[in-house]
Amino acid sequence: MRVNRNVWIFCFFLNICLLISPVFVQAFDLRLGTGPPGSFSYFSGRVLCRMMNNQLADLSCRQVAAADGHDAYNLTNLQGGSLDLVLVDSRSLFDAINKTGKFAFLDIDYSNLRGLAPVYETPVVMVVRNDAGIQSLTDLQGKRINAGTPGSIQYQEMNRIMNAKEWTRDDFSLVGDLSPSQSNDDTKAFCFGTMQAMIYIGIHPDFSLRRLLKTCNGTLLNMDDNDIESLVHADPALWRIELPVDLYPTQTEKVVTFGTRSLLIASEDLDSETVYRIMDLLDKNGKYLKTAHRSLSLFSQEIARESALGLPLHSGAARYIAER
Structure with a gap:
């Protein structure tokens, strides 16, 4: 009788603990x-x-x-x-x-x-030098551009833009294949003026891009272009992206571009x-x-x-x- 009573008391208090304790809910x-x-x-x-x-x-x-x-x-x-x-x-x-x-x-x-x-x-932006006279995508023709290392994301996106505009390499005075991963060869060439335009792919605001724009006389090119709009509409993986005015101190107007999500x-x-x-x-x-x-x-x-x-x-x- 005494054993049964003790067991009953133990079970009673165990049930009370289960009811009031929150820790038995497993995440x-x-x-x-x-x-x-x-x-x-x-x-x-x-x-x-x-x-x-x-x-x-x-x-x-x-x-x-x-x-x-x-x-x-x-x-x-x-x-x-x-x-x-x-x-x-x-x-x-x-x-x-x-x-x-x-x-x-x-x-x-x-x-x-x-x-x-x-x-x-993840926008694809075109960075151009302020002294290159590039106000639109059409102005890129005849300029010195970096297309990126073959096989790289930069290379693929530059080719995408060139195909949309029906351009070939012959439409530029110089097309470089410089990589951003090898001691920042592309940014050095841009800062020294060897290249007047380059593709930059990243998340915004980007500290490295802000420094590049400020110290190397650069700006982001507005790609509000009919051919780019057609490119975006034809590719379900791309979207039109607008970068606001206040994203970088050197930007004085919004920039229309494209990219992925x-x-x-x-x-x-x-x-x-x-x-x-x-x-x-x-x-x-x-x-x-x-x-x-x-x-x-x-x-x-x-x-x-x-x-x-x-x-x-x-x-x-x-x-x-x-x-x-």
């Missing part, structure tokens, strides 16, 4: 794939995970950084279930879905991927309610994201809807947008 782990440490993708993933961990009590976001070639690595791991969310560039996502580019010979079905929202943009995507297996709450978190924390970095202010329901690239929106994201 749902989310694995977010990003680029390598030092990349803006890595920084953005850290901001997103911190926001989820601070504001969604039953979610635990863990960032998983990939090495170089991270888009293919992350998309494949998302497709296979090793990751729950991924930050991916729109160019890589488009190629993966359509089996083009570096995904042309990769026999993997990415049909289970779903879109959530855009996070930031970094998109937050998930597997269709991620439950709808979790995605809905993540969308709500992004929507309500615009000020926090912009404080973390000015470029992290892209989210809106309209932009999220148009950024899918033919990829279906996740059911949780579609429901959130439909209700707003």
